[in-house]
Amino acid sequence: xxxxxMGKQQSTAGSASAAAxxxxxxxYISGSIGNIKYAGxxxxxxxxxxxxxxxxxxxxxxxxxxxxxxxxxxxxxxxxDNGAENADVFMVGSFNRQKVSTFTGIADLYRExxxxxxxxxxxxxxxxxxxxxxxxxxxxxxxxFQSSDVGMLIDMDMVQVGFLRPYTSYELSKTGDSTAxxxxxxxSLLPISPESHGKIVGxxxx
Numbered sequence: 001x002x003x004x005x006m007g008k009q010q011s012t013a014g015s016a017s018a019a020a021x022x023x024x025x026x027x028y029i030s031g032s033i034g035n036i037k038y039a040g041x042x043x044x045x046x047x048x049x050x051x052x053x054x055x056x057x058x059x060x061x062x063x064x065x066x067x068x069x070x071x072x073x074x075x076x077x078x079x080x081d082n083g084a085e086n087a088d089v090f091m092v093g094s095f096n097r098q099k100v101s102t103f104t105g106i107a108d109l110y111r112e113x114x115x116x117x118x119x120x121x122x123x124x125x126x127x128x129x130x131x132x133x134x135x136x137x138x139x140x141x142x143x144x145f146q147s148s149d150v151g152m153l154i155d156m157d158m159v160q161v162g163f164l165r166p167y168t169s170y171e172l173s174k175t176g177d178s179t180a181x182x183x184x185x186x187x188s189l190l191p192i193s194p195e196s197h198g199k200i201v202g203x204x205x206x
Contacts, residue, residue, distance in 0.1 A: 005189050006091070006146035011054045023055030025159060026150060028194040034082050035198030037075045039065035045201065061202040067096045067151065069103040071200055073130060075153055079198040080132040087155045087196065090128070091141045093148030095205050100140050101125050148205045155196035163187045
């Protein structure tokens, strides 16, 4: 479920012989909105966005580049300039999550615990406070389910999941000692305001 919503799936209306498919969140962030940054050269890359009742197919750039703090700052500013007021979560794959922890804006690498001589070593940054994020900052979240070459800046109040049929679980026929179950659900992503989100694409992943 999360892999689909945070991936690159194009939405389709479905038919009598084929099930409908929901569009991934990043598919709604079209180039016309402007909240897209390319780590390397854009080339023929595109995110068409919502048109004619479906999201268009995402075309990735062929060029990639390492994630930098300058890229992140540029994305935050661009989203703010285009109307995003409360983007509060930045989701990224594990490799680039570690890149965030190397940003030079981190103030302290060590923190004393109580009054004892022991100390905890801080090897990560969990919140990034920018000029446009407010005092609560932007929470940095690693997401193993999303596209690893993309970083997503999300306003969590402006995206929801809607259910047409809630989760239903039932047991399948047994094979030996194993017990198998099937889970059914009909749902879709509800991007209340695509302008509230942004993304960086073409990030290196190793």
